[in-house]
Amino acid sequence: MKRIALILLVAILSLPVALASTITTDGLFKEFSKEPKAESVNINSFFMWLAKMSMGNDPDAEIVKKISSVRVLDLESCSPEVKTRFANRAAQITVSDMEDLINVNEDGNKVKILGQIKKEKIHKLLVMCYGQGDCCLVEINGKFDMQDLDGVVKSQMPRHNDR
Numbered sequence: 001m002k003r004i005a006l007i008l009l010v011a012i013l014s015l016p017v018a019l020a021s022t023i024t025t026d027g028l029f030k031e032f033s034k035e036p037k038a039e040s041v042n043i044n045s046f047f048m049w050l051a052k053m054s055m056g057n058d059p060d061a062e063i064v065k066k067i068s069s070v071r072v073l074d075l076e077s078c079s080p081e082v083k084t085r086f087a088n089r090a091a092q093i094t095v096s097d098m099e100d101l102i103n104v105n106e107d108g109n110k111v112k113i114l115g116q117i118k119k120e121k122i123h124k125l126l127v128m129c130y131g132q133g134d135c136c137l138v139e140i141n142g143k144f145d146m147q148d149l150d151g152v153v154k155s156q157m158p159r160h161n162d163r
Contacts, residue, residue: 023093025126028137029073032086037077043070067142075135087130090137098126108132121145 033040043051045068055061075086091110098114109131116124122145127138 023089025093025095025137025139028086028089028093029071029139031089032075032082032137033073035075035078035082037075037079038082039072039074039077041070041072045069063144063148066144066148067140069141071137071139073137078135083130083135086135090128090130090135093128095126098124101125109134122149125149 029040032038048064048068048070052061052065055064058064075083078086087110090112095114098116100112101115102111102113104111109129112126112128114126114128115122121143123141123143125138125140125142127136127140129136
């Protein structure tokens with residue numbers, strides 16, 4: 001009985017330490033947006049509404065109309081130390097309500113795309129790029145489907161005769 005009580009006590013005492021070390025997207029944005037030469041942009045719902053109104057019949061307007069906000073953190077101009085620290089923190093990120101959509105690891109550079117999906121609609125998309133090259137974090141909130149993403153990817157791919 002003493003053994004079980006001791007195990008429970010250790011588990012309860014270690015819980016605050018585990019919770020304090022949890023890395024979230026908000027934490028990454030807050031921590032790294034303050035770094036020298038870091039670029040951080042937050043386009044809230046009001047500015048997205050203004051952008052939607054000004055797009056008119058632009059071909060990309062359909063996907064933009066489904067986005068409610070965007071946050072971008074770009075560490076391209078930061079020091080290698082900052083990029084290494086970001087890569088280590090991004091690799092440990094905890095996002096419980098999102099599922100992995102894409103994971104790419106090529107030549108030491110990693111791209112991870114997570115999505116929060118409800119009723120076959122993506123409500124949040126998180127793109128993390130980190131490693132030896134550029135480091136960035138992009139969070140897109142809205143309500144769109146996978147077909148919308150396919151259309152954006154296809155429109156951005158270079159045209160090749162063999163495809």
